[in-house]
Amino acid sequence: MQNQTNNKAKVLMIIDPILLFNGIGSTLYFDTQTLLATVSVFAAIALSLFLGLKGDPVPCERCGGNGGTKCVFCDNGKMKKDAGLINCKVCKGSGLILCKKCGGSGYSRRL
Incomplete structure (x- = not known):
């Protein structure tokens, strides 16, 4: 049972970038608003880096x-x-x- 819980945590860590900040063993889950805000910030940073490389x-x-x-x-x-x-x-x-x-x-x- 413990092994199955660890596997779920590892899969969630790969899928959800927010869990990278909390660690594998954390059981703290975030709501949709926090997830959308984090993804939006990551997208904005990626877009600004991409547009900054113009040649x-x-x-x-x-x-x-x-x-x-x-x-x-x-x-x-x-x-x-x-x-x-x-x-x-x-x-x-x-x-x-x-x-x-x-x-x-x-x-x-x-x-």
Whole structure:
């Protein structure tokens, strides 16, 4: 009888991943809600790992991988005013207008 109980526990451990945390000899059973929550978390983790492995990044076609184009309104982020040099309001002093397709990263966004 003891051997049959141990076999059931081993089969449940293989089928139900929650029992891995409780051990083989545990007689604590979980309700359906706990089982669904655990399976959902495992599925979310697996999906995020799978989607994270997309391969090598592809340079943006619009900006050529630079992240943007040189600002035509200023000279390296500075504009001449009567009081002297001030930061350009278009590029905010960076001298570069960010590419709208890649958001300034220089790489195409993959879905």
